[in-house]
Amino acid sequence: MHFTEKKGQRLAVFDHLTSTETGQHIEIPITSPEMEASMLEAEALGRRGLESILDPRDPATASLLKNHTTG
Known part of the structure; x- marks a missing residue:
């Protein structure tokens, strides 16, 4: 994601969409x-991945993380 301006309007441009x-x-x-x-914060969280915001000690979370990282 990056930001640009067109006709005086600030826009967020999603590179992957x-x-x-x-x-x-x-x-x-x-x-x-x-x-x-808020958009910048969400992008930063996305770059860090699920592991940075979830507690891997929780059994349900551990299962989710295992499935997320292995496909």
């Missing part, structure tokens, strides 16, 4: 600084 209709990257208008901060 494309429109099936146009083939272009999905662009979401940013409506507030809080929205942009």
